[in-house]
Amino acid sequence: MLGGMRLLLKWILSAIALLCVAYMYSGVQVQSFGAAMGAAFVIGLFNVVLRPVLVILTLPVTIVTLGLFLFVINALMFWAASGVLGDGFHVRGFGAALLGSLMYSVLGIVIESALGGLFAKK
DSSP, rough: OHHHHHHHHHHHHHHHHHHHHHHTTTTTOOOHHHHHHHHHHHHHHHHHHHHHHHHHEEEEHHHHHTHHHHHHHHHHHHHHHHHHHGGGGESSHHHHHHHHHHHHHHHHHHHHHHHHHHHHHO
């Protein structure tokens, strides 16, 4: 029960984080809260399904760049979600995806730490 509640809350907070990124940075556009919910879902899905495969396939490059290539993978996931969703969520190119994904990742860390404290077993 708590796992489902945590997942739902994380999804909602991730959508709000996307709206914040769009508010702070013009390279990312989100039309509505519903579009943000859809984008957060697709980004999360891509990060669960595609990201591990890409990390393994690009492991040599990631090692040579001392892990910096992971930023490129995050940006690609962010940009790909924009391509799949169309008008409601738009990213203006790879540079915008890189900066937007960095901002979204920072907000995601804040969300994770807040939820970790909120749903910690006592």
